[in-house]
Amino acid sequence: MTQTIDFSLHGERVLLRSWRASDLAPFAALNADADVMRHFPSRLTREESDALVMRIQTHFIKYGFGPWVLEIPGQIEFGGFVGLLHVSFDAPFTPAVEIGWRLLPQLWGKGYATEAAQLALRYAFESLHLKRVVSFTAPANLASLAVMHRLGMQPALPSEFQHPKLPPGHHLQLHKLFEIRLEEWLSRKA
Ligand SMILES: CC(C)(COP(=O)(O)OP(=O)(O)OC[C@H]1O[C@@H](n2cnc3c(N)ncnc32)[C@H](O)[C@@H]1OP(=O)(O)O)[C@@H](O)C(=O)NCCC(=O)NCCS
Numbered sequence: 001m002t003q004t005i006d007f008s009l010h011g012e013r014v015l016l017r018s019w020r021a022s023d024l025a026p027f028a029a030l031n032a033d034a035d036v037m038r039h040f041p042s043r044l045t046r047e048e049s050d051a052l053v054m055r056i057q058t059h060f061i062k063y064g065f066g067p068w069v070l071e072i073p074g075q076i077e078f079g080g081f082v083g084l085l086h087v088s089f090d091a092p093f094t095p096a097v098e099i100g101w102r103l104l105p106q107l108w109g110k111g112y113a114t115e116a117a118q119l120a121l122r123y124a125f126e127s128l129h130l131k132r133v134v135s136f137t138a139p140a141n142l143a144s145l146a147v148m149h150r151l152g153m154q155p156a157l158p159s160e161f162q163h164p165k166l167p168p169g170h171h172l173q174l175h176k177l178f179e180i181r182l183e184e185w186l187s188r189k190a
Helices: 020-033 046-063 112-127 142-149 184-188
Strands: 009-010 015-017 067-073 081-088 097-103 132-138 152-162 174-181
Touching: 009 112, 015 112, 020 046, 046 081, 046 184, 081 112, 081 142, 097 112, 112 132, 112 142, 112 184, 132 142, 142 174, 174 184
Parallel strands: 097 132
Antiparallel strands: 009 015, 015 067, 067 081, 081 097, 132 174, 152 174
16 A cells, blocks of 8 residues: 555544555455355455555545545454445436445444444535435345435435446346435434
8 A cells, every 4th residue: 555544533432544554454355255245246356355445545545535444443453444435437316425334244233334424424514515425235235225224314316226337137236326415414413
């Protein structure tokens, strides 16, 4: 990793921090896990995983934000990622910033993804002054849809789309699209 962006967001139980070279190996293990990658077209090789970190770093350098590493201080140094990303393809709802998450299975079912995503959303609305944040996933990814629901995200327009990076007819091509707008974020805080 040639350049790091020193940046962190602190929650009650979670820390969102910048990436370190020591995150590459555990991230590759996460991306090679069949359960974790169940709703993705394929698991990632070590090379693909490392290349993804490079793209994340480039995103941080270009925009000043991205998918942060999730750390559980005092327990787990690398717990996956949660963060914000410019949608990298053209669709009826782009340009847009999406929020996403991918956690170690041992951290599932503890509320960490939602807590970390709330930190990222606060940053999106209160520091980046975004007007809206979207999220999308395959309909079968109930855990991810549940995180969106807990965050107060609502079906967007369109509420579904065919993911343009997947070939027509691919079983994961259909995605559900959710959004949260600044006004909703502010009203939920009030
Ligand atoms: C998507 C993903 C991050 C969701 O993780 P998750 O653990 O279900 O979500 P949270 O961290 O918000 O945890 C919520 C659960 O913790 C429970 N929980 C336990 N203790 C809690 C606490 N102290 N506070 C809040 N919730 C708590 C909640 O009740 C909820 O349980 P439920 O799902 O049985 O209702 C995870 O499944 C994942 O990494 N999947 C693989 C990657 C992936 O598919 N990413 C999304 C691609 S679009």
